[in-house]
Amino acid sequence: MKLFDINKMSKVIGDVVNEGAKIAGDVTNTVVKSVENTAQNIMSVADKNGNGQVDIEDIIIMGLSIPHIQVNRRDFLQKNL
Numbered sequence: 001m002k003l004f005d006i007n008k009m010s011k012v013i014g015d016v017v018n019e020g021a022k023i024a025g026d027v028t029n030t031v032v033k034s035v036e037n038t039a040q041n042i043m044s045v046a047d048k049n050g051n052g053q054v055d056i057e058d059i060i061i062m063g064l065s066i067p068h069i070q071v072n073r074r075d076f077l078q079k080n081l
Helices: 006-046 056-064 073-080
Strands: none
Touching: none
Protein backbone atom coordinates (compact mmCIF):
# COMPACT_ATOMS: atom_id res chain seq x y z
CA MET A 1 0.00 0.00 0.00
CA LYS A 2 1.30 3.38 -1.07
CA LEU A 3 1.03 6.10 1.54
CA PHE A 4 1.68 8.96 -0.89
CA ASP A 5 2.51 9.51 -4.52
CA ILE A 6 5.84 11.37 -4.83
CA ASN A 7 5.11 12.52 -8.38
CA LYS A 8 1.76 13.97 -7.41
CA MET A 9 3.27 15.56 -4.31
CA SER A 10 6.11 17.09 -6.37
CA LYS A 11 3.61 18.58 -8.81
CA VAL A 12 1.51 20.08 -6.03
CA ILE A 13 4.58 21.54 -4.34
CA GLY A 14 5.81 22.91 -7.68
CA ASP A 15 2.41 24.50 -8.34
CA VAL A 16 2.40 26.11 -4.89
CA VAL A 17 5.94 27.46 -5.35
CA ASN A 18 5.11 28.82 -8.81
CA GLU A 19 1.95 30.51 -7.55
CA GLY A 20 3.86 31.96 -4.62
CA ALA A 21 6.52 33.34 -6.97
CA LYS A 22 3.84 34.87 -9.19
CA ILE A 23 2.15 36.53 -6.22
CA ALA A 24 5.51 37.82 -4.94
CA GLY A 25 6.26 39.26 -8.38
CA ASP A 26 2.85 40.94 -8.55
CA VAL A 27 3.30 42.45 -5.09
CA THR A 28 6.80 43.66 -5.98
CA ASN A 29 5.53 45.34 -9.16
CA THR A 30 2.73 47.02 -7.22
CA VAL A 31 5.16 48.32 -4.59
CA VAL A 32 7.59 49.60 -7.25
CA LYS A 33 4.79 51.45 -9.05
CA SER A 34 3.57 52.93 -5.77
CA VAL A 35 7.06 54.17 -4.87
CA GLU A 36 7.51 55.67 -8.34
CA ASN A 37 4.14 57.44 -8.08
CA THR A 38 4.98 58.73 -4.62
CA ALA A 39 8.31 60.11 -5.82
CA GLN A 40 6.61 61.81 -8.77
CA ASN A 41 3.95 63.29 -6.47
CA ILE A 42 6.55 64.62 -4.06
CA MET A 43 8.50 66.17 -6.91
CA SER A 44 5.41 67.80 -8.41
CA VAL A 45 4.51 69.33 -5.03
CA ALA A 46 8.03 70.40 -4.00
CA ASP A 47 9.37 71.64 -7.35
CA LYS A 48 7.76 75.08 -7.13
CA ASN A 49 9.76 76.69 -9.94
CA GLY A 50 9.31 73.74 -12.33
CA ASN A 51 13.00 73.18 -13.11
CA GLY A 52 12.87 69.44 -12.35
CA GLN A 53 14.84 69.75 -9.10
CA VAL A 54 14.03 70.55 -5.52
CA ASP A 55 16.55 73.22 -4.61
CA ILE A 56 16.96 76.25 -2.36
CA GLU A 57 14.78 78.36 -4.63
CA ASP A 58 11.87 75.95 -4.11
CA ILE A 59 12.38 76.02 -0.34
CA ILE A 60 12.35 79.82 -0.37
CA ILE A 61 9.18 79.89 -2.47
CA MET A 62 7.48 77.43 -0.10
CA GLY A 63 8.61 79.40 2.94
CA LEU A 64 7.35 82.67 1.54
CA SER A 65 3.94 81.17 0.83
CA ILE A 66 3.37 80.56 4.55
CA PRO A 67 1.47 83.46 6.16
CA HIS A 68 3.51 85.69 8.49
CA ILE A 69 6.87 84.41 7.22
CA GLN A 70 9.18 87.30 6.50
CA VAL A 71 12.69 87.18 5.07
CA ASN A 72 15.03 90.12 5.20
CA ARG A 73 16.59 89.88 1.74
CA ARG A 74 19.90 91.51 2.70
CA ASP A 75 20.39 89.30 5.78
CA PHE A 76 19.43 86.18 3.85
CA LEU A 77 21.83 86.90 1.00
CA GLN A 78 24.70 87.68 3.37
CA LYS A 79 24.21 84.41 5.25
CA ASN A 80 23.67 82.19 2.21
CA LEU A 81 25.91 83.55 -0.51
